[in-house]
Amino acid sequence: MTAGGTSYSDRFRELIRSLTGISLPQSKVVMIEQRLRKRVLAFGLSDMEAYLGQLLEGQGMEEELRIVIDLITTNTTSFFRESDHFDFLVNEALPKRLAQAKGARKPRFKLWSAAASEGAEAYTSAMVLAEAQRRGAMFDFAVLATDISQRMLERGAEAVYGADQLSTVPPDLVKRYFMSSRHPSVAGKVRVVPELRRHVRFRHLNLMDETYPVDRDVDLIFLRNVLIYFDGPDQERVVARLASHVAPGGYLVVGHAESMVVRMDGLKQVRPTIFQKV
Ligand SMILES: C[S@@+](CC[C@H](N)C(=O)[O-])C[C@H]1O[C@@H](n2cnc3c(N)ncnc32)[C@H](O)[C@@H]1O
Structure with missing residues (x-):
């Protein structure tokens, strides 16, 4: 003492x-x-x-x-973690947004990975959105990845992962979105291809800050596996601040261990872990 x-x-x-x-x-x-x-x-x-x-x-x-x-900080993450969220993204959130935007020549889907760690969540989102484009959907997309850890952000921007981290990525997506090199210095490593990387931006952002310098018309925000580290009042403040960045009709998605945390007027629970801005 x-x-x-x-x-x-x-x-x-x-x-x-x-x-x-x-x-x-x-x-x-x-x-x-x-x-x-x-x-x-x-x-x-x-x-x-x-x-x-x-x-x-x-x-x-x-x-x-x-x-x-x-x-x-605990930075555990993986590609396609809690994979039903990515099904929701392409099968529900994206088609709804495109239906709303009818008339627009090429609507832009905005996604924010708000505790991105080394980027697996951001690149998984980018992969499934790019796949939707390949299937013929006409839209563009931008993924913002933020975190408090500078080291994780640097890793994310570099987009180099151990080949062993790809076990949860479907093989056809591994082929399309990751490249490897024969150079001994990068043995056992893969890198996200530039065509996917160009959709994803990494920025430092502390969720404890009172305001976030981010657009207020984001179509879907991932806030997964980070609220668990905060106390009740901070959890509430972070959810309220992030909700103010979701476009009307857009979504806030939390981790499977965190659904009880989100209780807010203006956010309607549409799945145990998915909340829609009304
Ligand atoms: C367990 S990881 C979750 C990664 C990813 N969202 C997922 O679910 O796989 C939690 C991340 O939250 C970040 N974090 C912790 N406190 C934060 C804060 N105040 N602002 C922004 N990020 C924070 C950590 O640096 C870490 O990378």
């Missing part, structure tokens, strides 16, 4: 909460400390308490805070 009565781990959890909204349970603090041990050594400090002191000082610590965020 410090003189003020707050233990160092409480102050650490509060710092993480204020930076990211992530409510770290006390039980995870030890695991996080293990992840940060290298940073303590890199600064030549004796312990986590001293490291926390440096972080809280703030001055010139912006880059270090970015590293802390990269280290403490």
Whole structure:
């Protein structure tokens, strides 16, 4: 305990909460400390308490805070994760949007992956939308992928994945949308083809910010497997802010463990995890 009565781990959890909204349970603090041990050594400090002191000082610590965020976020993701959401996207959300836009020569479908991690959700969306184009639907599309972790965003923009990450991608899509090279430096790796990459933009965005510099007519927002890390009031605020970026008739999609979190006038539940803006 410090003189003020707050233990160092409480102050650490509060710092993480204020930076990211992530409510770290006390039980995870030890695991996080293990992840940060290298940073303590890199600064030549004796312990986590001293490291926390440096972080809280703030001055010139912006880059270090970015590293802390990269280290403490859980970035688990995969292509076609919770695949029924992608069926919904092409079989319902897209046709509805195109029907509404009749008359327009080439409507543009806008999708936002709002906790994108390294991009699997964004590229899965791009693949299924590109497939709809191949089947003859006349539209263009743009995918915005945002996350708080700079490291994940860099990976997403690079679009290089381990070949073992493709096990959930149908083989014909692997052939069409991923390329590999014989060069030994990229053995076992694949890269998303440029024709798909050009539809997807990666940007840094902290869901805790009060406003988001994003269009307000997004057709579908994925907000999956991130609300679980926030406390109740933050969950509500994030959902309300994101809802204000959904086009009328558009959708907000959360993870299967998160459907109970979304309770908001103006959002109608059309599936357990899918909410339509009314
Ligand atoms: C478990 S991943 C989910 C990835 C993807 N949506 C999926 O379902 O596969 C959670 C992501 O949320 C990001 N995240 C956590 N707090 C955030 C915040 N305050 N703002 C933006 N992204 C955040 C993490 O960096 C991480 O990449």
